[in-house]
Amino acid sequence: MSLENILHTKGEWLLGDGPDSDIVLSSRIRLARNLKGVPFPNAGDYTSNNEVLGKVFKVLRKLKFFKNGVTSPLRDLSDLEKQILLERHLISKEHLISGFEGGVAISEKQDLSIMINEEDHLRIQVLKSGFRLDDCWELIDSVDSALEQELDFAYLPNVGYLTSCPTNVGTGMRASIMLHLPGLVLMDLINKVMQAVIKLGMTVRGFYGEGSEVLGNLFQISNQVTLGKSEKEIVSNLNRVLNLVVEHERNSRQLMRQKNEARLQDRIGRAYGILANAHIISSKETISLLSALRMGMDMGYVTGISGGSINDLFIVTQPAHLQQSAGELLDAETRDIRRANIIRERLKQ
Amino acid sequence: MLCDICHKKEATVHYTEIVHNQMIKMDLCEGCAKAKGVGVQSPFSISDLLSGLTEIDDSVQTYEDPVCPGCGLKFSEFRKSGRLGCSDCYLAFADQLQSLLKTIHKNTQHKGKRYRGKESDSETSVSVKDRIKDLKDELNKAIAAEAYERAAELRDQVKDLERQLKDDSKKS
16 A cells, blocks of 8 residues: 555544544554664664664564555655644654654554654554553554564663653553543633643643644643553553543533533534634634534534544644645645635535 | 733634643733744753753762763763663663652653563573662662661562563563
């Protein structure tokens, strides 16, 4: 399969299915791994980084996990293609700008991707729709075990997997969940809940990870500590805490329904009205209105739209995806017009 | 809704950000948002935090500046960048990193998945045995010094490693 095909198919994590998918958009686990005795990407030079890239690609191309998938050095991708991978969360922003002879491998279903020469030699990532951290761990564990048969990983028994940044050492694992929490935001309870989550040792971030702002009531919650707990402990801690957050969100939605249904319906109806009729719309406005629409759908006020198609709209209305579907580079205003067209079309169906 | 800053113009930029674990919500007009630089703020850097941590930590404030034999990175350079250079840095800076890891992770002992690699791991089992011996020495010292909290921690680490050794010999 070529990258072209990947870019034209929807990733599995956008399907909008899986447990608690009315609140949990996606689950993700990533593992950081490095090769023994080779400088980390930031300390390496062109030759050493390039050797890592070649060596890792050779191994990945043999693995069943990447059958029909894509492996490519970043230098062979256009700026637009890289931007699309970023908008789909298949690669990170750091990976785009670091310039350490990076590469990327993506599985056919887009649920598994590996960044080569990001901050670490390998960043293995599994992304699934809904609340499914256990499934993510199962898959990524088997990928990692297959890789360690072929690659010498940097590892010490007392501190675990060695990483470029000591905040990742040990398991090298970051498990995260993308949550849609409009109920807690509207009821002004979000700060309280997030404070509690942070106290329990988790980190909260926006839609595009580290340093990104909160858009569309979407929050990413992940483990902070990577050393001293096993992978399964990390996952079960997150599961326990996130189950509570999901429950609080359900309660807030219920409370809004009981206390102020008219206001709630008005908000959802207005969002729907603008999305279905606007002719010029920015990406920020889109995300916040889609959030209201998604809530309306999850609460049964809006029918005839699937969660998956709203998830998909979050992605296809991002700048690079718009330009890809248009087949040309567009300026901001043309993008806003095209974005509005796509949304109107989708909501008509 | 009026802008939170000038209280005159209609707020069109609705902005939420998490700063120092506090969620800040602001509704701003276009002008004030621009003036405040909303949307173009540089992301918080983990290395800023790390260099902060190593500076606070007294035990790291030594005059020595060890150099990693693997990649030539100096510990002082790591303190600036927050990034290590290669896997050997973990051995070269083991003492300095110990206290840093404790601060970041509240722990210094890996409990997760163990790397097996393609070869038999007779080498690792030797190093695990060495490590157990070191820990036991330290444990005795801790007990002698009546540092019972530390002793309990060490005892758990010894137990974990002994279990690990047993598992490994079963599997090979």
